[in-house]
Amino acid sequence: MITKFIANLQRKPVLPVTILLYIVCVVVMGWIRFILLENSLVSIGYGLPLLVCLWYPDRRLLWGLMGTYGLMSAYKVFIVSSPVFQMAPFTVWAMQMVNMLVIGLAVHIVVELIASMRVQKSQLEESNQELMAREEEITRQNEELQGQTTELAEQNEEIQQQAEEVQQQAEELQAQAEELQVANSESNKRQAILQSLLDSLHVDASGELPERICHLLMSLLGESASAAVILEKEGDDLVVLAQAGPLGLPSRRWSFDRSFAAVVMGHDRTAYVSDLRLRPDLEGAQTTDSAFRSMIATPLRLAGKTVGVIKVYSDHAHEWTKEQFRIIEWMSAQCSLLMDSRRLQSELQRTNTDLDRIVKERTVELQELVNELEHFSYTITHDLRAPLRAMHGFAGLLAEDCMDSINEQSREYLKRITTAASRMDRLITDALSYSKAVRHEMPREEVNVDRLLRGMIDSYPIFQEPNAKIEIVGELPSVLGNEAALTQSFSNLIGNAVKFVAAGKVPSVRISVEQRGDRVRFWFEDNGIGIPKEMQSKVFVMFQRLSKDYEGTGIGLALVKKVVERMGGAVGVESEPGQGSRFWIELKTAGSRA
Numbered sequence: 001m002i003t004k005f006i007a008n009l010q011r012k013p014v015l016p017v018t019i020l021l022y023i024v025c026v027v028v029m030g031w032i033r034f035i036l037l038e039n040s041l042v043s044i045g046y047g048l049p050l051l052v053c054l055w056y057p058d059r060r061l062l063w064g065l066m067g068t069y070g071l072m073s074a075y076k077v078f079i080v081s082s083p084v085f086q087m088a089p090f091t092v093w094a095m096q097m098v099n100m101l102v103i104g105l106a107v108h109i110v111v112e113l114i115a116s117m118r119v120q121k122s123q124l125e126e127s128n129q130e131l132m133a134r135e136e137e138i139t140r141q142n143e144e145l146q147g148q149t150t151e152l153a154e155q156n157e158e159i160q161q162q163a164e165e166v167q168q169q170a171e172e173l174q175a176q177a178e179e180l181q182v183a184n185s186e187s188n189k190r191q192a193i194l195q196s197l198l199d200s201l202h203v204d205a206s207g208e209l210p211e212r213i214c215h216l217l218m219s220l221l222g223e224s225a226s227a228a229v230i231l232e233k234e235g236d237d238l239v240v241l242a243q244a245g246p247l248g249l250p251s252r253r254w255s256f257d258r259s260f261a262a263v264v265m266g267h268d269r270t271a272y273v274s275d276l277r278l279r280p281d282l283e284g285a286q287t288t289d290s291a292f293r294s295m296i297a298t299p300l301r302l303a304g305k306t307v308g309v310i311k312v313y314s315d316h317a318h319e320w321t322k323e324q325f326r327i328i329e330w331m332s333a334q335c336s337l338l339m340d341s342r343r344l345q346s347e348l349q350r351t352n353t354d355l356d357r358i359v360k361e362r363t364v365e366l367q368e369l370v371n372e373l374e375h376f377s378y379t380i381t382h383d384l385r386a387p388l389r390a391m392h393g394f395a396g397l398l399a400e401d402c403m404d405s406i407n408e409q410s411r412e413y414l415k416r417i418t419t420a421a422s423r424m425d426r427l428i429t430d431a432l433s434y435s436k437a438v439r440h441e442m443p444r445e446e447v448n449v450d451r452l453l454r455g456m457i458d459s460y461p462i463f464q465e466p467n468a469k470i471e472i473v474g475e476l477p478s479v480l481g482n483e484a485a486l487t488q489s490f491s492n493l494i495g496n497a498v499k500f501v502a503a504g505k506v507p508s509v510r511i512s513v514e515q516r517g518d519r520v521r522f523w524f525e526d527n528g529i530g531i532p533k534e535m536q537s538k539v540f541v542m543f544q545r546l547s548k549d550y551e552g553t554g555i556g557l558a559l560v561k562k563v564v565e566r567m568g569g570a571v572g573v574e575s576e577p578g579q580g581s582r583f584w585i586e587l588k589t590a591g592s593r594a
Helices: 002-009 015-036 048-055 059-080 089-200 208-224 260-267 322-401 408-439 449-459 483-499 556-566
Strands: 227-234 237-244 253-255 271-273 294-302 305-314 445-448 469-472 478-481 508-516 519-526 570-575 581-588
Touching (some): 015 059, 048 089, 208 227, 208 237, 208 322, 260 294, 260 305, 294 322, 305 322, 322 408, 445 449, 445 483, 449 469, 449 478, 478 483, 478 581, 483 508, 483 519, 556 581
Antiparallel strands (some): 227 305, 237 253, 271 294, 294 305, 445 478, 508 519, 519 581, 570 581
């Protein structure tokens, strides 16, 4: 209960509650003093309500009640009860005021103590909260430190293990470095030897390469090698290709059957004899001075076939090591490669010589064919076209002189003769143009396409209004090409666009350009009859005609494709039947010559 009372004493005053308590206390005290105890002057009665402030510690309420009670006491003593009491009114009032003052001061002191206790309590609570927070933080830090200590211990163990591993790796790397140093030294030595062997490929003397290989093999083997020899099997004999060192061989050829080379080639693997004195059965094993005590030999392969052996002799009887095995086998492999290369080089030279001869012969034959084609073209131009022109001319004269004396069917025959002769003449002319485009040189240079097209349109009445409407969009760039070939190509494309239109429709052609990197694409869009998809891949083939209702030889677009391709360009078409066509020519720009 005491704790609850103290808790109540420490509650914080609220202004509305203070006003309410003030009104209640004043009303109660007024009822008691002026109604219930109307004729009594009990002085302590005014101080008792002040004890409410102990329950509700508010200094404003305390001193407000004291001032109000003082006024109420003065009012009752000096005005209401003065005639009733015989004691001096001031004395009564003074006693009551002293009583209230004492009680009020006591209550004020208590209220101050309560306020101080409230502040101290708040401070204590804050301190407690801070202490609890610090305690939690310290606990958390202790846990973290403990975890970090554990981690550090583990890391120390790992670091120690890693240090041991690093030390071990360092020792291994040191050993590897020493091995690499030895290997590099050996590799540099072998590279120098290989370079020397490669240089030998450029030597004209065929016997110098095997001899150089023998000397290099001895330098690789060092003191273990006293002499070296390369032997090749020819029939039933062994023939010396090259040698180095004081061999003192009795002859350049000896029997293969009982030789050490036969053993090596028969097993197709490297072998050695540690002491030649223990193998007198091997024919050719000893030299004339019999100074050598041991030897090692490995097969020599050319084009994948074993054809001989490489032998190395030593002055001392000893076992040959694996490293010496690798050296002699490596030299054998290099020797095989180099000798194969020399053989292939010789074959290539012979092949090149034969090819040069064949090319020259074929060139002469092609030149003869070209001359015959040119003669044939001349014959077509002058011999075949002359009868056609005569046929066309006489048919025209016959039509003029006998037009009135022949019937309608005869006139139709004459018209067909004239038309067929004209078409045959155009066909021959287009074929000659195509042949010329294929055969003749076509030098490329910068061509101003804008000037070329505008000049062409101005020069051909068929390309001008009212015959046709041709529009050039913007300024066309210059390209790398041949002006004569471009003129023919543009003329054929625009001529087809003007020709292949529906009856009664004015031809309309729109020429534009599209930049595509270092190339440009010229578009020729028309309002013609269009081309079915199945025919679009055939329109650039010779003698392919889209429709028999229109005049043509079927060579114009083939000629365009051929000359544009010879200028390093390309052609194509996009079309739908009845919707017109979009032909294009793509060429390099003039600045892309490099």
